[in-house]
Amino acid sequence: MRRTGAALSIAALAAGLAACGGGGSYATVIEKVQGDNKIVVGTKWDQPSLGLKKGANPEGYDVDMAKAIVKELAGGKDVEIEWKEAPSKNREALLANGTVDIIFATYSITDERKTKVTFGGPYVLAHQDTMVRADDATITKATDLENKRICQAAGSNSYKRITDPPPDGKLGLPAKLVGASNYSECVQKLSGSNLDAVTTDDLILAGFAKQAGGNFKILGDPFTDEKYGIGLKKGDVKTCEAVNKAVAKLYQDGTAQKIWTTWFGDAKGLTAPTAPPPAEGCA
Structure with missing residues (x-):
């Protein structure tokens, strides 16, 4: 039977979003999390209080938000997380080639990046x-x-x-x-x-x-809004929508605020978030 163009596109997407290091192949990251109970997460490893590798794994605000959101994606179950370093210059490539499934790495949402990445969130607004x-x-x-x-x-x-x-x-x-x-x-x-x-x-x-x-x-002279997004491979809308629901829930139950206070509660000049920034939409 001859495949249509649409069928080929679906097949290509499924292949492109194949699970990284898991037991099977999945069309989306949320399917991998729920099917294999595993995920590969990219974070910074050199940024204190956000993503800093001090031992076997990184620690910081982005790391804790990643853990909480991944657990929500898994329906409240603990998930085996493999951490990978995601430097700014490599983030798009790491998603595109399947080295990581999802990125939490001070990843500001911009129109230019949206052409290459599907962004969940934002989960916090920096300046x-x-x-x-x-x-x-x-x-x-x-x-x-x-x-x-x-x-x-x-x-x-x-x-x-x-x-x-x-x-x-x-x-x-x-x-x-x-x-x-x-x-x-x-x-x-x-x-x-x-x-x-x-x-x-x-x-x-x-x-x-x-x-x-x-x-x-x-200086305490902020002059931009930086929307920290959750990076996914371009086209993974299903996971993006689930991520946005997870972000909303974490703010509703106070988890997001507790994580922010843990890492930035004593920082001068920062205002603690009380609600998630408006979601960008899963393009």
Whole structure:
């Protein structure tokens, strides 16, 4: 029997979403979770309070949100999670090639990324801010970054919010970009006076500032909304819809708020979320 184009498309999607390392193949991640009771989750491994690998597995806000949401996908059952590192520059590739099933990694939802990834959530709203050395009195607000040395972390769009005008950017300021492989390296360069500032999401900065023990300060001058999404392979709408229901439930029963307080409750200048941000829709 000759297959139609639609049938071929369905077959291709099912093949593309085959289970990673599980006992069978599934068309969607939620089917894999419920069928094999296993999942491969990508997180950051170098971001304090969000995703930081200190032992066998990472720990942090994104990690705990991943655990809670995966458990909801499994109907309340515990799930065997294999953790994989998901650096900013590799996130789309890790989903596309099936190395990971789902990503929780400070993954801001953008229109450009939506062309490659199906996003669940967002599960929290961050805001881009700026971190400088504690003794720097020359930079007090984001617009002071004009002609300053700022970090360009591989795979991150944060620097564009400074250097590009709307709609893709925000401030349209000339700045000197200093490359780094990730935000850990950005912070090292800032500590060594090879940078004037690190500008990215306030949750990321809060984790590094806490780890540094007073060597840095965050300006408290947020100028964007960053919608942290849950990355899925493009086309996995079924899992996306289930993820959105899980996010809503975690806020309704207070779990999401407890996780946020665990990791950011003592951070200055951050406002605890009381409800999930509006879902983006599963495109």
